[in-house]
Amino acid sequence: MTEQIPVTEGLFAQTAQGPRLLGSRCRSCEAPYFPRSPVCRNPGCEDSQMEDTDFGPRGTLWSCAVQNYPPPPPARYEEPYTPYAIGVVDLAEGLRVVARMSVDDPMALQVGSDVELTIEPIYRDEEGRDVVTWKFKPL
Ligand SMILES: [Zn+2]
Structure with missing residues (x-):
């Protein structure tokens, strides 16, 4: 099996x-954060007490x-570039x-549909490792 490495440490597992997804939640006001946050940014919260938690896997496509053109560096992608969908998901x-969406046809996505978290390669690096990131796929 090809070795996999995360595109960024500390965001997903x-x-x-x-x-x-690796996030945090304030024990005082219950506010959730992704990525992890060392402090609560809720202006109405008077006692910032953060704890690590994780989120997912289910959500709804909002x-x-x-993405019809290649994103600028430092973003990387498999050559030749193939347009992909970016979704905003309510967990x-x-x-x-x-997140990026895991679909063959980006135009077939439907707002309001149920989606699930997945971890998939986005490109192979110079050392032959698959660089993976989090995506959502329709259920
Ligand atoms: Zn709080």
Whole structure:
């Protein structure tokens, strides 16, 4: 099996229960954060007490767009460039997150549909490793 490495450390993980986003939640006001936050930014919260937690895997597609042109560096992608969808997903835990979508036809995505977190390669690096990121795929 090809070795996999995360595109960025500390944002997502493959757990025993499946892929999860790594975030945090304030114990005082319950506000969720992704990525992890060392402090609570809720202006109405008077006692910032953060704890690590994880989010996912289910969500609802709130909006989406097609990335028709290659993103600028440091973003990388498989050559030749193929347009892909970017989704804004509402998670059950009260978060709205942006992610690439895992679909063959970006135009077939439907706002309001149920989606699930997945971890997939986005390109292969110079050492032959698959660089992976989090995505959502329609259920
Ligand atoms: Zn708080």
